[in-house]
Structure formats: structure tokens, C-alpha cells
Amino acid sequence: MTGEGIIELVDVRKTFRDFWLRPTVNAVDGLSLSVRRGEVFGLLGPNGSGKSTTIKMILGLLEPSAGKVELFGLSPRSVEARRRLGYLPELSYLHPFLTAKETLGYYAGLCGIPRAESRDRTRQLLDMVGLADVSSRPVGGFSKGMARRVALAASLVGRPELLVLDEPTSGLDPISTKEVKTLVKALAKGGMTILTTSHLLADAEDICDRVMILNHGKSVAEGKVGELGTSLEEFFLAKVGDADSFKLAPFLSQSEATTTRSENEEAARDNRD
């Protein structure tokens, strides 16, 4: 780890607006973070905490409403910055009419990789994700797990320096999940910088060097996994658990009252009979 900042966010805000430009939601609110070369950084948080919005601003897909986002010291919109990154979105967005081989060829083309090299790399990656046998089948007919593997291979086709993974194990079975974690660890060992989000805290604990916990678009904690003093899950629940816990009591008391009422009605019917 050299300490060089690959991703820099300074006081970043993102407000989504409706058609009439009225603000609808503050998805990210004054977020600052720095991801250094060679580390595996985890962005954790409950649903709607702003993880995906943050990632999309880092990728240049969303324009921040305020603040500064830099990728390799450049604007995320610059082609040069994106030449050095790979992205696996939360859902595997693939063209259903292309085969697995063509899909990787398409993304290799977008990276500007020459045709011959693209063919070799496609073969290697399909072999790596265990889809070499079905490489000529359209991805539209793939299972969710297979599509996930293709998307993962597509994110690696440009041999990126930075890999951004949004819920990488989403839709994968336990065996595939373990394989992805092994792959992420291997890539990190090889010097790749990885930014990942996950709902599975045990997974994040396994692969991340450092994590940031988001809630309502703000950072509520940041630190090295080994220095949290407790398990990541306990730490996470302590930070955001109360704020997002289910309000079960009214619902449970309501259903209890309903049950009691129907029991009383049943008893009254029995008495009448």
C-alpha cells in the first residue's frame, strides 16, 4: 500500500430533483472519503443510505450537487480516469442478445483492446468464471448467478487498477460467493485497489481492509476492520441499528388485538350454540 489517494471525495452532496427541479431526496450529504492505492475499501450501510449513489458519482454516472470527486486525480467524467477502472453494478446489466463471448468482446472493444488480445482475454476470463462451456449462448438465457459471473468478467476485461464492486455477491449461491471472495482477495494481493459495497457484513469483514459506514447519506463511522474493537456486525448495528429498526410494536399489538377479538367472537358463537 503506497498511500496514494485513488479516489477522493470532499464534502460531496447529491440531491435528486423532480421534473420541476424541486429537491426530492438528499441521497448523499457532505460525504468525504479517500481510498488509497492497493487497499480494499468497504462502503457499508442499510438500504437507501447512499452507497450506490456514492459509487455512481465516483464513476461519473451522476454529477454531484456540491463538493469534489476525483478519480486518479482527474474528473470521473474523463475517459482517461475510466480507462483505469472496472465496475460491477448491483444488478448484472447485460445485452440479452449477445453471447457471453460477444459480451466480453463488446466491453473489451469499449476499452479499446485490439481484437486478437480481446479474444485471448475473453477466453481467459470465461475460463476463470467457469463459463467457458456456455460461451456461445446468449446471456439473456443465463441464470442470475451465471449473468453475475459474466458481469464480473466484464468488469475485469480492461485489467483495471481500480475495481468498483456494488454488492458483488448479490444473487450468488454460497459456493460462488466464496469463489468471488477468494477472487477479490487474490486481486487485492496482486495490487488492485478495490472499492466494494455489501450488505453481508461477514463478507465485508473477510475482504475489506478499511470500511466506512453510511446512514442517511452521511458517514457515521470509518476505520480499519481490525481496529473496530468488536465484530463488524455488532459495530454496524450499534451505529445504525436503532435508526433503522423495524417499528414492530404497533403492528404486533394490532395483530394481537385482532387475534383476541376473533377468539372472543368464536367463544361467543360457541356459547350461543
Place this chain on the structure above:
Amino acid sequence: MRSVVSVVKATALEVLSEPLTLLVQLAALTMAVLAPAFHYHQFGEATRMARDAGFSALFTCGSIMAVFGTIRAFRREIESGTLQMALSHPVSRGGFFVAKTLGAAVAYLVFAATVLATSLTIIEGARVGGAYAERTGDIARLSGPFLAAGVAVMLLPLVIGAALNRFARFRFVPTAIATALMLALLAGGASSVLDPALLPRHLPVAALLLCPALVLLAASAAFAVRFKANAAAAAVGIVAALCIPAAGNYYMADALSKGGVVPWSYVAIAAIAALPAAVAFLVLGIRFIGGRDVS
């Protein structure tokens, strides 16, 4: 350059593998071969009627093809999320938009080339047939070959579609629907050709022949209405950019039918008509996609 080629290829493949593309193609060829020819012309003016039929089909169905093919290609890219994947790669937004448009244009060119080739074949056939009829005075014997040629031309995309359906990975319109459509068109065409005396009673048949085109037109309007204002503006741009060149094609094909020579003035007219619309469309589109959040 390699990234542009990748996007153009994928987009052309996407548009051409749409079931609607086959339907529009079928409607265009039907219109070119049968629709106006046997209802509004005499055999003495065979080349003119074939030319009119072909080029009106090219213009009408070309509009639909341009609207559907291009809008669906962009819309699917945005809605399915593949745009996110593409724009996270080292490709500029403007470059991606231009490449996507080029891909849709390639698909449109395949369509236009098919209809144009069919029309020119019919024009040549009509010229030869007309000369034969004039020499022998036997017009009735020409109905059969005309009909057979028309049906063969119409069946061609269906056969190609069925073959691709069977042997390639494309999934076109269900063969049963296409066959039913073909039979209805065949019945209408056959009755019109074989019994010109009944033509006034067969106006509903003519309407039926135009139905696929009208349905597609209505559906495209419905799609346009569902879009937000800026997307609707882009749709108008797409129509302008891709249909006005089609009007240019009309002039060029008209010249071809008159003796095989395209005067430079026609080329200039087509270019003058097409370029400003295409440039305006691309500038609007690049501005639209360039400033937009992709989520």
C-alpha cells in the same frame, strides 16, 4: 475507433434482431409489391406504379423503422442499465451517442437497401413486361408472373426470418402469426390481380394491406407520448435525421428508374436535406446524454 465499432455492431445487431424489424420489413415489401400498384394504376404505366409503390413504402415504413429502431435501441440501453455499464468504460458520452446512432443507421440501411433492391427489381420487371405486353398485346398472361414475383419477394424475409429462428440465436415474430399475415395479404393481392372488375368492392382489402404499417405508426406515437418532453424532442430529431435522408433516397431512386443515372443535383438535394437535420439531431442528442445523470 475500436470502441465505436463495438457499439455500432452491437446496436445494429440489436435493432435487426427485433421482431418488429421483421414486421416493418414485411409491411414495407408488401406495400412495395402489392398495395398501391394494383389499385391505383393501369398496366400501361407499370414502371411508374412500381416506382411509386416502392418508394412510398420506403418512405412510410422507413419512418417507422427509424422511429422504432432508434428509439428502442436508446430506450432499452437506458432502462436496462447497460448504459451504466457502457459509460463506466473509457468511452465518451458523445462518442457513445454517435456510435449508437450509427448502429441504428446501419440497421436502417439494411432495411432501405432491401426495399430499394426489391423496388428496382420490380421496376425492371415491369419495364420488360410492359415491352412484352406492347409487342404481343397479351396483358392477362403477365398477372401470374407478377403475382408470383410479388409473393416470392414478400416470402423472402419470412424464409430468412424462419431460418434464423431455427438455426441462429435470433428469435423473430412467431411463425404462425407471420404466416397468417402472409395468407391474408396473399388473398387480398390475388383477388385484386385476378379480377380487376371487382376492385371497387375490394377497398377494405387495400385498407387491410396498410394495417400493419398503421398499427406500427400508432404504436410509435404511443411510445412517444410515454416519453418525457426532452426524450420526445430527441424522437422528433431522430425522425428528422433518418427520414429526410429517406426522402433524398426517393429522388435518387426516381432518377435511377428513369435511366440509371443519378444527376448530381439530386445528390446535392439529398445532402442538403439530410445534413442539417442529422447535425441538429446529433448536437441535441449529445447535449441530452452529456448532461444527464445515469442511474
